[in-house]
Amino acid sequence: MTDFNSFRNAVLEDDDLQEQVIFIINTATANGSGLGDGIATLAKTHGYTITSEEVYAHQDFLGQDGDLTDFELELISGGSKKRSPC
Numbered sequence: 001m002t003d004f005n006s007f008r009n010a011v012l013e014d015d016d017l018q019e020q021v022i023f024i025i026n027t028a029t030a031n032g033s034g035l036g037d038g039i040a041t042l043a044k045t046h047g048y049t050i051t052s053e054e055v056y057a058h059q060d061f062l063g064q065d066g067d068l069t070d071f072e073l074e075l076i077s078g079g080s081k082k083r084s085p086c
Contacts, residue, residue: 004058007048017046 001009011017020042028035036052043050 003043003048004050004054007043007046007050008058010046010048017042 011021021039024038024042025035028038036055039055040050040052
């Protein structure tokens, strides 16, 4: 498994990482740039080695495992809701 896929799986399993990814996406969208570098930097702080080029090359990662996860649906809808503990 590549570091990108390992990081993707880590994000799908961790609400805090998901919130950080959403923040990076929202900031990059507002600024018009920075998505690849932001995600790559976040991955690096969590022990994964990915490049901004890999981030852009895998932009179609949503639904790779079949059905979309709740997090992936949130990304598509543009939501940034705070998750409440169960």
